[in-house]
Amino acid sequence: MIENLIHTLQSLKVGLKVVNGSLKINAPKGTLTPEIIDEIKKHKNGLIALLSTSDSIPVSAEKECYVLTSSQRRLWTLSQFDKGSVAYTIFNAFEFKGALDIDSLSRAYIQLV
Structure with a gap:
């Protein structure tokens, strides 16, 4: 359920993040249809819980140069x-x-x- 919603949002280039316990959405103009908004509202608590438990990538220290991949x-x-x-x-x-x-x-x- 929630995995399908996340996959749909990713394919639409919709970004989600949790700021101070609130779900913040960043989407291209016209992307969020009423149906998608309803799905986000329906799964809001689950999305917040999932995003809150995810480890964020740590910011690298600023250096003169970095190791190549x-x-x-x-x-x-x-x-x-x-x-x-x-x-x-x-x-x-x-x-x-x-x-x-x-x-x-x-x-x-x-x-x-």
Whole structure:
């Protein structure tokens, strides 16, 4: 029940938090329908209890620099190779409609590069 409501709220980008024992809601304009508001009211006490028992992520101490995650370290390593970071730089995207002649497109790109 309450899990479904939380999943629905997350998918709608609705934020919930407890401040001084009260439930606070942050939602994009027009997101909260009367039905969703009724569901929140119906499960208000359960939501407050659930959010109050959740451990919040502690704030890290301010530092000059921070340790990289493994993903960040991997991207940095790849970027050190010749043209290593080119694959992660997407400057444009194209959407083609209808039939596409791949051979002609490939030749056109080769001419450009």
